[in-house]
Amino acid sequence: MQTTGRDLSLYFHIPFCKKKCPYCHFYNIYYKTDLEKKYLKAIKIHLNDLKNILQKSNIVSIYFGGGTPSLLSVNTIEDILNIVNPKSNIEITIEINPEDFSKEKIKALKALNVNRASVGVQSFDDNLLKILQRRHSAKKAKEVILDIYKCGIENISIDLMYDVIGQDILSFQKTLDEVNLLDITHISLYNLTFEKGTLFYKNRKILEKEVPKETLSLELLNLATSSFEKLGFKRYEISAFAKKGFESFHNLGYWQARDFLGFGPSAFSYFGEKRFQNVCNLQKYIEALDSKKTVVDFEEKLKYPHNINELLAIHLRIVNGIDIIEFEKKNGSIPTKTLKKLKNSEFIAFDKNHIRLNEKGLLFYDTLASELI
Numbered sequence: 001m002q003t004t005g006r007d008l009s010l011y012f013h014i015p016f017c018k019k020k021c022p023y024c025h026f027y028n029i030y031y032k033t034d035l036e037k038k039y040l041k042a043i044k045i046h047l048n049d050l051k052n053i054l055q056k057s058n059i060v061s062i063y064f065g066g067g068t069p070s071l072l073s074v075n076t077i078e079d080i081l082n083i084v085n086p087k088s089n090i091e092i093t094i095e096i097n098p099e100d101f102s103k104e105k106i107k108a109l110k111a112l113n114v115n116r117a118s119v120g121v122q123s124f125d126d127n128l129l130k131i132l133q134r135r136h137s138a139k140k141a142k143e144v145i146l147d148i149y150k151c152g153i154e155n156i157s158i159d160l161m162y163d164v165i166g167q168d169i170l171s172f173q174k175t176l177d178e179v180n181l182l183d184i185t186h187i188s189l190y191n192l193t194f195e196k197g198t199l200f201y202k203n204r205k206i207l208e209k210e211v212p213k214e215t216l217s218l219e220l221l222n223l224a225t226s227s228f229e230k231l232g233f234k235r236y237e238i239s240a241f242a243k244k245g246f247e248s249f250h251n252l253g254y255w256q257a258r259d260f261l262g263f264g265p266s267a268f269s270y271f272g273e274k275r276f277q278n279v280c281n282l283q284k285y286i287e288a289l290d291s292k293k294t295v296v297d298f299e300e301k302l303k304y305p306h307n308i309n310e311l312l313a314i315h316l317r318i319v320n321g322i323d324i325i326e327f328e329k330k331n332g333s334i335p336t337k338t339l340k341k342l343k344n345s346e347f348i349a350f351d352k353n354h355i356r357l358n359e360k361g362l363l364f365y366d367t368l369a370s371e372l373i
């Protein structure tokens, strides 16, 4: 379908889960086979509507995220990939829940050139998994990772969480020790947050008392970063660590302002310097596509200098930082005021034409970002 035009990444939001986790703020609904069929029909229309763009682009990565993409049948993923018809060597990632996994499915996905798996582990401490109301055990997560590897997908990322209710150094150390025993290439490390609309948010007054306080939180983060580095995982983005050569190409695109198109309800896109989001409801998404209306529910195109400031803030998440000359060549000139702010910032290391977060900046990125945007 595609030529070798401008680089483009594709994101498919699979909005199905078997159970809603109490901390999750992503759009998802209970999985049903007939909904999967309707979803696929809608995605096909959406892909067809954007056929011209896809044909003129060089598709460089595909990501199936969710929700729970591993709930989908292989046929659904095959149908989508057949339409996109990507080159055989691009990064294609699928998120996998240890609870909803089968070896046969992974083997079939591997045959479709899916070459990267991202497993929602969260913790290797069964007590914390219970608190997070996950349906898998630590043992199950480890077995799934090994099975994925045996099925031939050797580029495996895991999600881990810190600042979990009741988490202490001992528990986290146990989780980090397990990492050493796994054949994985990438780790995404997140802290638990209480997002509006979640069950944890509703009960936050009680739960927040049990969340690690600032000093412990910092200790947990430092423990994780030093353990990962010892094991050969380099921190290449604020919350991402990878073995050499296994940085997520798809995710790097988000931070480097590569164009990407999002399919499925609630999926974001960034295209032609415009950011937009699909409607956060499967039924509405389907109805819009059926009646040839737009699926976009929100869009914004920032004007200069806000666009540059936002790009800078996002790009600074990458630990290597920014080459100012290259950045300006690609995106336009950095406002003098912003450059001055960055030069004087306590969160930034400035070296000739290069800026990057310093130690403090890695810890307080959100403060810096809010100063910039």
Ligand code: SF4
Pocket: 016, 017, 018, 019, 020, 021, 024, 025, 026, 028, 066, 067, 068, 097, 120
């Ligand atoms: S955390 Fe993952 S499995 Fe849980 S509800 Fe959210 S998307 Fe579904």
